[in-house]
Amino acid sequence: ALPVAKADPEIAAAIEHETLRQHEGLEMIASENFVSEAVLEAAGSVFTNKYAEGYPGKRYYGGCEFTDIVENLARDRAKQLFNAEYANVQPHSGSQANASAYMAVLQPGDTILGLDLAHGGHLTHGHKLSFSGKLYRPTFYGVRKDTETIDYDELEAIAEREKPKAIIGGASAYSRLWDFARMRQIADKVGAKLIIDMAHIAGLVAGGAHPSPVPHAHVTTTTTHKTLRGPRSGLVIAGKDYQAGAKPEQTIGKAIDQAVFPGQQGGPLVHIIAAKAVAFREALQPEFAVYAKQVVANAQVLAEALANAGWRIISGGTDNHVMLVDVFRGGAPGGMLGSEAEAALGKAGITVNKNAIPYDTNPPLKPSGIRIGTPALTTRGMKEPEMRLIASWIAKALDHRTDEATLSRIRAEVTELANQFPLYSWRREHATV
Ligand code: PLP
Numbered sequence: 321a322l323p324v325a326k327a328d329p330e331i332a333a334a335i336e337h338e339t340l341r342q343h344e345g346l347e348m349i350a351s352e353n354f355v356s357e358a359v360l361e362a363a364g365s366v367f368t369n370k371y372a373e374g375y376p377g378k379r380y381y382g383g384c385e386f387t388d389i390v391e392n393l394a395r396d397r398a399k400q401l402f403n404a405e406y407a408n409v410q411p412h413s414g415s416q417a418n419a420s421a422y423m424a425v426l427q428p429g430d431t432i433l434g435l436d437l438a439h440g441g442h443l444t445h446g447h448k449l450s451f452s453g454k455l456y457r458p459t460f461y462g463v464r465k466d467t468e469t470i471d472y473d474e475l476e477a478i479a480e481r482e483k484p485k486a487i488i489g490g491a492s493a494y495s496r497l498w499d500f501a502r503m504r505q506i507a508d509k510v511g512a513k514l515i516i517d518m519a520h521i522a523g524l525v526a527g528g529a530h531p532s533p534v535p536h537a538h539v540t541t542t543t544t545h546k547t548l549r550g551p552r553s554g555l556v557i558a559g560k561d562y563q564a565g566a567k568p569e570q571t572i573g574k575a576i577d578q579a580v581f582p583g584q585q586g587g588p589l590v591h592i593i594a595a596k597a598v599a600f601r602e603a604l605q606p607e608f609a610v611y612a613k614q615v616v617a618n619a620q621v622l623a624e625a626l627a628n629a630g631w632r633i634i635s636g637g638t639d640n641h642v643m644l645v646d647v648f649r650g651g652a653p654g655g656m657l658g659s660e661a662e663a664a665l666g667k668a669g670i671t672v673n674k675n676a677i678p679y680d681t682n683p684p685l686k687p688s689g690i691r692i693g694t695p696a697l698t699t700r701g702m703k704e705p706e707m708r709l710i711a712s713w714i715a716k717a718l719d720h721r722t723d724e725a726t727l728s729r730i731r732a733e734v735t736e737l738a739n740q741f742p743l744y745s746w747r748r749e750h751a752t753v
Pocket of ligand 1: 351413414416442444491492517518519543553
């Protein structure tokens with residue numbers, strides 16, 4: 321058994337059950353993935369013991385010689401991976417990466433313009449309950465009702481009217497390509513900084529399966545644990561604009577460094593920075609580009625198969641790793657709430673999350689849609705044939721959502737498929753549950 325089994329049986333059992341859950345089910349939450357065993361090992365390493373406030377070569381603590389190696393490698397690899405000129409690998413999460421980016425280029429009370437949460441945006445893009453909506457004056461753009469895609473002309477009109485100091489691009493539930501060049505034009509026209517939060521698509525950008533925001537944005541932020549397949553964490557990078565600023569000591573790059581530490585955080589999580597460095601190295605390998613393209617191919621096949629089974633995909637399909645499915649059907653027969661769909665699929669061993677669809681008439685906790693993503697299953701090695709099979713199970717589970725016998729039959733088939741694509745090898749060596 322693992323050491324924790326002796327020290328703390330309750331937590332050990334929870335870890336083992338979670339490992340089994342991850343093995344036996346189909347993980348289709350669009351923001352999740354499976355890290356490699358190497359990333360897992362680095363994340364669980366002795367660097368968790370280390371304090372390292374400051375930056376490489378300029379620490380407030382002794383004993384940072386190996387920490388500096390780790391952070392320098394992580395920064396260099398992040399820059400190489402995204403063709404960036406600046407990187408800060410210390411943010412603990414995507415939200416803290418965003419908080420740091422805003423702090424670097426905005427003053428409290430400044431106007432920000434982000435994608436509406438109800439149209440796929442993230443809480444940290446100006447929601448009233450988030451620091452971003454409390455510290456800054458939030459305004460929003462959205463998607464068109466007819467195409468369900470971002471209307472850049474409308475975005476431009478709102479920017480001219482609201483005069484934001486920052487325009488924020490990026491989303492948690494948007495399945496189409498972004499026009500970063502157009503967003504930069506709009507930002508320049510109104511004198512705003514362009515911040516792109518590429519959290520969901522970072523792995524696709526790294527693998528060349530989505531255009532990069534880095535040449536266009538003043539600042540690019542991301543999580544590292546979604547399509548990028550690293551540990552749960554954050555990252556801030558920038559292209560040539562990192563040098564913009566009134567004086568050499570007041571550049572965007574310097575402002576981000578100060579905003580991360582001491583602006584938003586204390587000591588960095590050095591073990592997680594080590595895990596990020598390992599993940600970036602993995603993402604630099606040619607296999608990762610193959611992975612990124614397969615994530616998109618899988619999503620497109622899945623979306624098409626679900627559409628053929630009669631389920632409406634928001635915006636008519638996907639260009640990336642995620643799709644929103646309208647399960648409510650506007651209240652028509654056969655429709656259900658996203659929460660009901662999530663529960664039924666859960667019983668069938670397929671994990672997704674309920675999600676609002678644009679112009680949703682239902683409330684956020686009982687919305688009209690579900691969000692489905694392919695990054696995690698693609699990591700397990702699943703390809704187009706598995707996606708067609710899974711689409712048929714999803715359609716069947718939705719059609720028979722109150723029929724427990726059908727749902728448990730699907731679950732048995734799901735487990736059988738999952739077992740053909742094993743995850744962590746040590747799981748079998750150490751398992752006691
Ligand atoms: N930005 C986007 C677009 C996201 O989807 C998310 C997470 O869902 C975040 C930021 C926040 O990341 P974290 O949960 O690490 O704070």
